[in-house]
Amino acid sequence: MDKPEFYQRLAEILDVEEVKPEAVLKDFDVWDSLAILSVLAMADAKYGVSIKAEEIRSVVSAQGLANLVEAKQK
Amino acid sequence: MNFTFRGKRISGVLVVVPANERSFVEEMRNFNFPEGRSLKLKEVMGYDKRRIVEPGVCVSDLAVFGLQHLFAQGLLKREEIDALLLVTQTADHFMPATSSLIQGRLGLKQDMLCLDINQACAGFVIGLMQAFMLLEQESVNKVVLVNADVLSRKASPKDRNIYPMIGDGASITIVERDTADSVIQASVKMDGSRASALTIPAGGLRLPSSPETARLEDVGDNNLRAKDHVFMDGSAIFNFVQTEVPPLIENLLKRAGVSSSEVDYFLCHQPNRFMLEKLADKMKVPHARMPNNVVEHFGNSGSVTIPTVMAYNLRERLLREQLQVCLAGFGGGLAWSAMLLKVGKLAFNKIIEYK
Amino acid sequence: MKCTFKNKRISSIITVAPSQEYRFDDEYHYFKMTEAQAKRFKKMMSLDRHRIAPPEVCASDLCLFGVQRLLDAGVLKKEDIDAILFISQTPDYILPPTSNVIHGKLGLDHDVICLDINQGCAGFLAGLQQAFMLLELPAVSKVLLLTGDTGSKQMTRENRLNYPINGDAGAATVVERCSDGKTIFMDVKNDGSRYKALLIPGGGYRMPSSAETLKLREVEEGVVKCLEHIEMDGAAIFNFTMDDIPPQIEEVLAFSGDTRDSIQHFFLHQPNPFIVTQMAQKMKIPPAKVPNNVVSLYGNCSSTTIPLNVTLNAAEPLLAGTRRVCLSGFGVGLTWIAAVMDLGPLDFCKLVDYEGT
Numbered sequence A: 001m002d003k004p005e006f007y008q009r010l011a012e013i014l015d016v017e018e019v020k021p022e023a024v025l026k027d028f029d030v031w032d033s034l035a036i037l038s039v040l041a042m043a044d045a046k047y048g049v050s051i052k053a054e055e056i057r058s059v060v061s062a063q064g065l066a067n068l069v070e071a072k073q074k
Numbered sequence B: 001m002n003f004t005f006r007g008k009r010i011s012g013v014l015v016v017v018p019a020n021e022r023s024f025v026e027e028m029r030n031f032n033f034p035e036g037r038s039l040k041l042k043e044v045m046g047y048d049k050r051r052i053v054e055p056g057v058c059v060s061d062l063a064v065f066g067l068q069h070l071f072a073q074g075l076l077k078r079e080e081i082d083a084l085l086l087v088t089q090t091a092d093h094f095m096p097a098t099s100s101l102i103q104g105r106l107g108l109k110q111d112m113l114c115l116d117i118n119q120a121c122a123g124f125v126i127g128l129m130q131a132f133m134l135l136e137q138e139s140v141n142k143v144v145l146v147n148a149d150v151l152s153r154k155a156s157p158k159d160r161n162i163y164p165m166i167g168d169g170a171s172i173t174i175v176e177r178d179t180a181d182s183v184i185q186a187s188v189k190m191d192g193s194r195a196s197a198l199t200i201p202a203g204g205l206r207l208p209s210s211p212e213t214a215r216l217e218d219v220g221d222n223n224l225r226a227k228d229h230v231f232m233d234g235s236a237i238f239n240f241v242q243t244e245v246p247p248l249i250e251n252l253l254k255r256a257g258v259s260s261s262e263v264d265y266f267l268c269h270q271p272n273r274f275m276l277e278k279l280a281d282k283m284k285v286p287h288a289r290m291p292n293n294v295v296e297h298f299g300n301s302g303s304v305t306i307p308t309v310m311a312y313n314l315r316e317r318l319l320r321e322q323l324q325v326c327l328a329g330f331g332g333g334l335a336w337s338a339m340l341l342k343v344g345k346l347a348f349n350k351i352i353e354y355k
Numbered sequence C: 001m002k003c004t005f006k007n008k009r010i011s012s013i014i015t016v017a018p019s020q021e022y023r024f025d026d027e028y029h030y031f032k033m034t035e036a037q038a039k040r041f042k043k044m045m046s047l048d049r050h051r052i053a054p055p056e057v058c059a060s061d062l063c064l065f066g067v068q069r070l071l072d073a074g075v076l077k078k079e080d081i082d083a084i085l086f087i088s089q090t091p092d093y094i095l096p097p098t099s100n101v102i103h104g105k106l107g108l109d110h111d112v113i114c115l116d117i118n119q120g121c122a123g124f125l126a127g128l129q130q131a132f133m134l135l136e137l138p139a140v141s142k143v144l145l146l147t148g149d150t151g152s153k154q155m156t157r158e159n160r161l162n163y164p165i166n167g168d169a170g171a172a173t174v175v176e177r178c179s180d181g182k183t184i185f186m187d188v189k190n191d192g193s194r195y196k197a198l199l200i201p202g203g204g205y206r207m208p209s210s211a212e213t214l215k216l217r218e219v220e221e222g223v224v225k226c227l228e229h230i231e232m233d234g235a236a237i238f239n240f241t242m243d244d245i246p247p248q249i250e251e252v253l254a255f256s257g258d259t260r261d262s263i264q265h266f267f268l269h270q271p272n273p274f275i276v277t278q279m280a281q282k283m284k285i286p287p288a289k290v291p292n293n294v295v296s297l298y299g300n301c302s303s304t305t306i307p308l309n310v311t312l313n314a315a316e317p318l319l320a321g322t323r324r325v326c327l328s329g330f331g332v333g334l335t336w337i338a339a340v341m342d343l344g345p346l347d348f349c350k351l352v353d354y355e356g357t
Helices: A003-014 A033-047 A053-057 A062-073 B024-030 B035-045 B059-072 B098-106 B123-134 B192-197 B234-256 B273-283 B294-298 B302-313 C035-045 C059-072 C098-106 C123-134 C192-197 C234-243 C245-256 C273-282 C302-313 C315-320
Strands: B002-006 B008-018 B021-023 B049-051 B083-087 B113-118 B142-149 B169-177 B183-190 B265-268 B323-331 B335-343 B348-354 C002-006 C008-017 C021-023 C049-051 C083-087 C113-117 C142-149 C169-177 C183-190 C217-220 C223-225 C265-268 C323-331 C335-343 C348-353
Touching: A003 A033, A003 A062, A033 A053, A033 A062, A033 C035, A033 C234, A033 C273, A053 A062, A053 C234, B002 B123, B008 B059, B008 B123, B008 B302, B008 B335, B021 B024, B024 B035, B035 B273, B049 B294, B059 B098, B059 B142, B059 B169, B059 B348, B083 B098, B083 B123, B098 B113, B098 C192, B113 B123, B113 C183, B123 B142, B123 B169, B123 B183, B123 B302, B123 B323, B123 B335, B123 C123, B142 B302, B169 B302, B183 B234, B183 C113, B192 B234, B192 C098, B234 B273, B234 B323, B234 B335, B265 B273, B265 B302, B294 B302, B302 B323, B302 B348, C002 C123, C008 C059, C008 C123, C008 C302, C035 C273, C059 C098, C059 C142, C059 C169, C059 C348, C083 C098, C083 C123, C098 C113, C113 C123, C123 C142, C123 C169, C123 C183, C123 C302, C123 C323, C123 C335, C142 C302, C169 C302, C183 C245, C192 C234, C234 C245, C234 C273, C234 C323, C245 C273, C245 C323, C245 C335, C265 C273, C265 C302, C302 C315, C302 C323, C302 C348, C315 C348
Parallel strands: B008 B348, B083 B113, B083 B142, B265 B323, C008 C348, C083 C113, C083 C142, C265 C323
Antiparallel strands: B002 B183, B008 B169, B021 B049, B113 C113, B142 B169, B183 B335, B323 B335, C002 C183, C008 C169, C021 C049, C142 C169, C183 C335, C217 C223, C323 C335
């Protein structure tokens, strides 16, 4: 998986310039149910994976999210 | 409205009654009536014992318990269930449908139909009709019809018209295709203009529940009732049954070319013994052929009473032989229905207790 | 569970929306959104306006109004109604069934079957299936299928998750027999293990109405609710719509022998425009075939969303001729039902405003 591209897409969703891997998702102003929905949609549309509601709720950092998506791609 | 079905049969009946038993004599102290008068009512109506659920027990609990019993006894396989029909007026939630909850709790397959139908005392006949209709589809081989209610939880303890007679329970009826080309005749009629004879005024969206609707009111006949409670206009219902049910059954039998004496049993909804004795008299049917003892043992559990009559009064006979029976369900809606069919030999026909 | 039906048709559809229209821009302050949040939400969800019924108007009122219009238009006669189906999760009463109440208000004779079916977003499809089954019986020639919900009464205005997307509406659809020899294909699926995705915890028998269940709480920023209000897990719903619906639509297309090309309209339930867009993309269906404007203009009106979609977007072609359509309803339960059938020419196909008192 192209990690920089993933973080860039995540940044767009979170309405920021860039997202560092260690960034904690909950710290972002716009990390709400809407953002979660956008992430689920992105994962499905761009990476072909289905992230479950429980899974995304247990992810802490941007890196955690990237790893989750990558693991599902296998 | 008349219907004919072919090649369908009931293959098993299981009734689930709460273990918790109440007695009229113990409870009559709550009513605003002198004891003597209450005892007279008991004798005439045929009230004695009834089964009601403990607080917090819902329709899905009774249904799941019953179905698990059937799975455990090898009388039904999970994967065989193609449709789950739940006929109830006392659903667990406004959403989702309670049949979906039962399906989820039992881990049934996804490729199936789950359907909640809101019907009252005509609900067993209506439920059977639904099952017969579904069995016309190639993909449907076995339908589980659940009738269940926990209406005791909406009866005012200070309402002598309702409280002593309401029972809770569930029935599970397995319906499948019959290799014999059996003919089943049914008749259904409805009249919404008389709907107010049996209602729960509050709790829907017309009048949502509130502290106001929970308040007990003196409704003028020495009974206390809240808008959240079930209300029954006893004399209106009595007149309704006496007027509408005999002609419905008569026409049904005539259409089927079967005489009253050829019907082994009239298995009617059980509002109370008094109404059924009067109905039998009007139809010139001996009381022995129209069992009327469910209320005194279990209470009136809505659409569950007809299967209860089968399992209680005809327990052995329906296991050993085939009987020609006329079912009749009538009540809330108002709705009245009748069905003439042969039942038996059943694979199972029993009552179990829910603890 | 697959079903097929032959020689049945929908002959008329009327959808009824409350006349009270509210714009998102005027309302977002109720659920404490800042202008920036509102802008983002509005954009992502394509929100604009929705219809909310006044307090005294119930779903059955909207349906009954629709029925009256059909009677007035002469496309339906009272004496021809053999069955009334009322599909709703916001019934007037628990006892008696609301379909019986409607029967009484219409003054119909006794030879009518009345059935209340508890279904949400899959309700139009569930109702069609029931109607088709009833129409197999010689005694039933015409079924009045009523869908209606006033979901606004199961939430507060101060709820940013549910309120802006909700719409109230009712519909009356006439279903009857015909002799076209065509087959209707349906598939039904259920998964009650995921029921928590859409649930009203209190008010039924599991958690009876009490002072506790009616107590309003702000459970998170801009979300005020009580236990008798809708609980929705948006992410779980998203998973469901992306994982389970496309395969069912594939299945029913294979069942009927259709393809994306042979189907002229995909009338999908509309939880919100964002999800519908995602679904259409995933299934590689051209957006032009997937009308997606119901929520933006009227709100998500549960089982009435599909008939409203039809009357809003395809009235002209359906009055003029026949179209091959795929219907897909999915939601609470979880229940998902899809159908492929010919639709039209219809005798009546209109969306109207409720004018009742």
